[in-house]
Amino acid sequence: MPSVTLLGPQRLRPIVKPVLDEREIDGPLAVITGGWEEREDEVDDLRDHCQRETLNLGLHRRMEAVLNEDRALSQALTDRNDRLRVAQTFYQRRLAPLLDSVRRLHQLKVSRMELLPAERAHALLSVAELDAHYMTQIRGIHAAFQELWDPVARPAVVAAREELRELLAGSSALLIAGGHVGVLLDQLTLFELSSIVGDTPIVAWSAGAMVLCERIVLFHDSPPQGPGNAEVYDDGLGLAPQVVALPHARTRLKLSDKVRVQILAGRFAPASCVALDEGCGIHWDGQTWSSIGPARRLTTHGKLAGMVAP
Amino acid sequence: MKASPAIRELLADGTPSPEAVDNFINANRPFPLREGDRATFVFRGNADGVRWQHFIFGLASSQSFHRVQGTDLWYLTVDLRTASRIEYKLAVDYGENTILIRDPLNPLKARDPYGANSVCTTEGYERPDWTLPQADTREGTLQQLDLHSEAFGDHRPLQIYLPARFRETRRYPLLILHDGSDYLRYSAAKTVLDNLIHRLEIPPMIVAFSDPRDRLREYAADPRQADHVVNEILPAVCDAFPIEDRPASRCLMGASFGGVASLSTAWRYPGVFGNLFLQSGSFAFTDIGTHHRGAAFDPVVDFMNEFREAPGRPAESIFMSCGVYESLIYENRSLVPLLQKCGIQVRFVEARDGHNWENWRDRYREGLSWLFPGPLWKVYE
Numbered sequence: 001m002p003s004v005t006l007l008g009p010q011r012l013r014p015i016v017k018p019v020l021d022e023r024e025i026d027g028p029l030a031v032i033t034g035g036w037e038e039r040e041d042e043v044d045d046l047r048d049h050c051q052r053e054t055l056n057l058g059l060h061r062r063m064e065a066v067l068n069e070d071r072a073l074s075q076a077l078t079d080r081n082d083r084l085r086v087a088q089t090f091y092q093r094r095l096a097p098l099l100d101s102v103r104r105l106h107q108l109k110v111s112r113m114e115l116l117p118a119e120r121a122h123a124l125l126s127v128a129e130l131d132a133h134y135m136t137q138i139r140g141i142h143a144a145f146q147e148l149w150d151p152v153a154r155p156a157v158v159a160a161r162e163e164l165r166e167l168l169a170g171s172s173a174l175l176i177a178g179g180h181v182g183v184l185l186d187q188l189t190l191f192e193l194s195s196i197v198g199d200t201p202i203v204a205w206s207a208g209a210m211v212l213c214e215r216i217v218l219f220h221d222s223p224p225q226g227p228g229n230a231e232v233y234d235d236g237l238g239l240a241p242q243v244v245a246l247p248h249a250r251t252r253l254k255l256s257d258k259v260r261v262q263i264l265a266g267r268f269a270p271a272s273c274v275a276l277d278e279g280c281g282i283h284w285d286g287q288t289w290s291s292i293g294p295a296r297r298l299t300t301h302g303k304l305a306g307m308v309a310p
Numbered sequence: 311m312k313a314s315p316a317i318r319e320l321l322a323d324g325t326p327s328p329e330a331v332d333n334f335i336n337a338n339r340p341f342p343l344r345e346g347d348r349a350t351f352v353f354r355g356n357a358d359g360v361r362w363q364h365f366i367f368g369l370a371s372s373q374s375f376h377r378v379q380g381t382d383l384w385y386l387t388v389d390l391r392t393a394s395r396i397e398y399k400l401a402v403d404y405g406e407n408t409i410l411i412r413d414p415l416n417p418l419k420a421r422d423p424y425g426a427n428s429v430c431t432t433e434g435y436e437r438p439d440w441t442l443p444q445a446d447t448r449e450g451t452l453q454q455l456d457l458h459s460e461a462f463g464d465h466r467p468l469q470i471y472l473p474a475r476f477r478e479t480r481r482y483p484l485l486i487l488h489d490g491s492d493y494l495r496y497s498a499a500k501t502v503l504d505n506l507i508h509r510l511e512i513p514p515m516i517v518a519f520s521d522p523r524d525r526l527r528e529y530a531a532d533p534r535q536a537d538h539v540v541n542e543i544l545p546a547v548c549d550a551f552p553i554e555d556r557p558a559s560r561c562l563m564g565a566s567f568g569g570v571a572s573l574s575t576a577w578r579y580p581g582v583f584g585n586l587f588l589q590s591g592s593f594a595f596t597d598i599g600t601h602h603r604g605a606a607f608d609p610v611v612d613f614m615n616e617f618r619e620a621p622g623r624p625a626e627s628i629f630m631s632c633g634v635y636e637s638l639i640y641e642n643r644s645l646v647p648l649l650q651k652c653g654i655q656v657r658f659v660e661a662r663d664g665h666n667w668e669n670w671r672d673r674y675r676e677g678l679s680w681l682f683p684g685p686l687w688k689v690y691e
Binding site for chain 2: 009011012036179206247
């Protein structure tokens, strides 16, 4: 398993270079900016910041090319995505009342307060069970697709993977930028990048950090519409174990809302929910996690705490 | 009227000295003084009368200040509801002359095409941060698109908003606004679009700001306006810019008479615009007899009466907003069930505000993010 560094957003105060310097990574960098979609090639700022040679893996472009060439696979992916969307709709509908009931139990003032913790814990367990059920459903959809289509055996994908393998072989690290987490995940899984990355160290940020975790969680506490229910999206690549990456946490989460922090942390325990804001990150050396800058994790007490090995 | 505690304290020892009045004003600036759900307006000067001229439908539109005997201090305490935003002026009488002024002791003001008003906000109202320029927001651009109108027989340039990081190779949703220049000038439309797009709450979109020449006539359900929007503005913008070619990606928006123009256009050309954003629409109608809103409303009432008889399905989704301090609140409320009955998805939002551009500015986020949800949940840059 490669060493993995997960960082917060890099647009305004990038720290990729000091991270690379610290790890003494001086060679060429393979770069994935597929989450930026049609802006994938706009890597000048990143290259200037890193001051190293960069090789853009062009996953967005490659995926478009594969799907143009292999229309049957493209149609199968569309069908799979339709099924995933429907499953997600069911999940969201069931999730809303469950989370609402957990929040209500946290607001409740009753005469026998000592009875409440067990109710809250059980209500939260129901949420976690629904999350698990949803994951089972979508894993089934993925497995059925995989069995029928086995994308890495399709000629167009085989050729692209071969090129990617060569590009990665000449790189001293792989950078994965943020962007659209769903698009990025689709690209990484289509080309099964985790099986060709080998031991190349990975530095990823924002959505890039999210896809490396075991579980991808979408979140926003104050969206313009709806109650802001964090939801499980899909399995990640599992290269960043035991953590849930929460980039832009300061702007997306109400970190001073004890109940919300408590629920989010409790729901995904024992994994640590890590707030990845600008200027901070966490590093996995294959054994333990360590902090870069002021990285913090959400605790089941509803507060933020320093990063410790989970 | 309950007296303000601060005023009661000032008057506790009888007539206050000029120094005491000075101290009171300096200690309590800016006015109006807000004490819970009560606001106290203050004026200082040797006038013969001072009145609070506001635009709150439901309250007497002019309320007199009280003069503190033996001083040049005038005050008026009123009960207001929380989370309110109220625009007002002071009418000051000098002999037989009355002048209408902004509150000299209140720096908060709102501009509109007729000048500016003073603004009183109560506890619970805060100007949304997304209406103000933000340092890290990427900015879109405005450019002019020349357009000759056959419908009106004149030249009507459009202002076109292109979002930050605009790309020719991508296709964008289109929003067409009536009273475009006023939306830009008085409603911070560009700042709001920049911020909402940057925050991923709406997708990057192209916005056409159109302007009338003879507003009250053209926007009063004039068929020429509908023709102009559908057969001139829409094709011109689609020719010049990469627009998604489907009704669900198009929205027509307007406030007041601009709301009427939007609804009337969509009604005359159903299926062209999938979405409408109607703000404080001047949807006056009559069930029987005549209306009392003046001659400018005659064609509006004719249209609305016709519309209420046969609404059809002008759009798939309609977001409506109206201030509860507007007389139009009743007409807007009554339109909602009618539209819903037609199978249209309707979201209606009320605000404790009046018929003004800042009310319309503050509703942008809720309306646009409902009509055009952004990629907020899936994009983490």
